Amino acid sequence: MSGKRTERLTGTIVKALSGYYYVYPDGRADDSVSDPIQCRARGIFKKKGLSPLVGDKVVYSVAETGEGTVDELLPRISELIRPPVANIELAVLVFSVTEPALNLQLLDKFLAHIEHAGIEAMLCLSKSDLAEEAEPEETAARAALADVERIYAPIGYDIVVTSSRKGAGTDALLERLRGRLSVFAGQSGVGKSSLLNALVPGLMLETNAISSRLGRGKHTTRHCELVAIGDGGYVADTPGFSQLDFQELGIEELGYCFREFRALLPDCKFRGCTHVHEPGCAVIAALEAGEVAQSRYDNYVQFLGEMKEKKRRY
Numbered sequence: 001m002s003g004k005r006t007e008r009l010t011g012t013i014v015k016a017l018s019g020y021y022y023v024y025p026d027g028r029a030d031d032s033v034s035d036p037i038q039c040r041a042r043g044i045f046k047k048k049g050l051s052p053l054v055g056d057k058v059v060y061s062v063a064e065t066g067e068g069t070v071d072e073l074l075p076r077i078s079e080l081i082r083p084p085v086a087n088i089e090l091a092v093l094v095f096s097v098t099e100p101a102l103n104l105q106l107l108d109k110f111l112a113h114i115e116h117a118g119i120e121a122m123l124c125l126s127k128s129d130l131a132e133e134a135e136p137e138e139t140a141a142r143a144a145l146a147d148v149e150r151i152y153a154p155i156g157y158d159i160v161v162t163s164s165r166k167g168a169g170t171d172a173l174l175e176r177l178r179g180r181l182s183v184f185a186g187q188s189g190v191g192k193s194s195l196l197n198a199l200v201p202g203l204m205l206e207t208n209a210i211s212s213r214l215g216r217g218k219h220t221t222r223h224c225e226l227v228a229i230g231d232g233g234y235v236a237d238t239p240g241f242s243q244l245d246f247q248e249l250g251i252e253e254l255g256y257c258f259r260e261f262r263a264l265l266p267d268c269k270f271r272g273c274t275h276v277h278e279p280g281c282a283v284i285a286a287l288e289a290g291e292v293a294q295s296r297y298d299n300y301v302q303f304l305g306e307m308k309e310k311k312r313r314y
């Protein structure tokens, strides 16, 4: 026998660079640190208009020369447009309790987009050490922690509180990342790189503190790459990634992307109720009864306004 081995191998694309795809084999041991296999994609993909993405599950083969080929793309369960990553199952929304201050509007925007994409979302409240001291400046940080628990726990979002500085919450977070592909999203400076470094021994991503000392912006030369984590899990490390970008979210879909509103919609008097001024609206009734958080409702109305404005302009 010469040429290619015929064995059917499967794996995950962890990196795409200069026409090569780097494939991590399935079934690797938990703590193995084997190098990914460098592969070319078969010409047939280009002809079919298919473009392999980081995160794609693939069938590949390895020639006796050691050169790999991606032979087949397995069906995708999700697809993120920017950065281009396939098969994300969990989005970890990282928000710091302070520095930068908690921005509930941004949080609700992220959540709406993630609901729209059908990806599970969880909240990670970072830098909890900054809420612990008894200084007056820490009051806002403690209030942020309390707000997130009050608003998001009752509507079913999983919340993990972490401090990379103190090593708190990393085990709980690691538990959630096992065996699936996750992406960390959040504003720059909330501590995403520090968290990944705390989760993956030996990773050593550059954090803001280091890069400012070196006098250059961080993430300038990096590209989207998957970092292997326990039990076949991966985390997409997404440089300069602060805004999740999914397919266009339609105005009529926004209500579905606020999960507690979605649950109430069948009780609204009118089909297609936008929950703004319609009589017999179950969302407004729940808001008045204190069962829907005011901030969630206000942000919803705000986004609806922004979407209408955008539509008017185009």
Ligand code: GDP
Binding pocket: 126, 127, 128, 129, 130, 162, 163, 164, 165, 166, 186, 187, 188, 189, 190, 191, 192, 193, 194, 195, 206, 207, 208, 209
């Ligand atoms: P990224 O931009 O989201 O990747 O954030 P970085 O990980 O680069 O962190 C931004 C800044 O926050 C750096 O100065 C870190 O030292 C700091 N930082 C990160 N995690 C923590 C934490 O748990 N506690 C505190 N007090 N500071 C942190």
Ligand code: ZN
Binding pocket: 265, 268, 269, 273, 274, 275, 276, 278, 280, 281, 282, 283, 284
């Ligand atoms: Zn309604």
